[in-house]
Amino acid sequence: MNSPGGTRVEPRSGAAARSRAEELVTTLYAQFEGVLLAHVLKLTGNDRQWAEDVVQETLIRAWRNAETLVSDPRMLRGWLLTVSRRIVIDDWRGRRARPVEVELTGDDVALEPDRTEQGLSRMVLADLIGKLGAEHREAICETYVRGRTVREAALVLGIPEGTVKSRVYHAMKILRRSMEESR
Numbered sequence: 001m002n003s004p005g006g007t008r009v010e011p012r013s014g015a016a017a018r019s020r021a022e023e024l025v026t027t028l029y030a031q032f033e034g035v036l037l038a039h040v041l042k043l044t045g046n047d048r049q050w051a052e053d054v055v056q057e058t059l060i061r062a063w064r065n066a067e068t069l070v071s072d073p074r075m076l077r078g079w080l081l082t083v084s085r086r087i088v089i090d091d092w093r094g095r096r097a098r099p100v101e102v103e104l105t106g107d108d109v110a111l112e113p114d115r116t117e118q119g120l121s122r123m124v125l126a127d128l129i130g131k132l133g134a135e136h137r138e139a140i141c142e143t144y145v146r147g148r149t150v151r152e153a154a155l156v157l158g159i160p161e162g163t164v165k166s167r168v169y170h171a172m173k174i175l176r177r178s179m180e181e182s183r
Helices: 014-043 048-064 073-097 116-130 134-145 150-157 161-182
Strands: none
Touching: 014 048, 014 073, 048 073, 116 134, 116 161, 134 150, 134 161, 150 161
């Protein structure tokens, strides 16, 4: 029987073949594990777990083909690098061909609603309110921010209720205009 390198390999008995295969894989691992892992790490984008899986699969294929492999280290190195590259390519193709299905569990669902929009709105409003005059700002803060009634706001500010209503009205008008301009 001829091997890929041209060296003739004689068929062996089952026990002798297993022994040679185990010896070959042990030797391959000792000689080429570092080179092979470095090569595969580059191919996998430094995904160490995936690279280690590819190295292991490469050595398993070497074990399965031990009877036909040539013992020349240069040939073995090339064979191992080629096999590992093909395994990575097959993995990439397999990942692209079928998307991974993921089922959401209770832990994956957000417990709190996203309040980003609300926070941004508050920031914009705070900025606009900051641009109001002091009297208008006080009226808005007492009624809308602190939630006081017109009567309560008038007592806190020490002004008539009608003045609070008027200041709130004009402040809202200014805020609406500013918001329309900022769009």
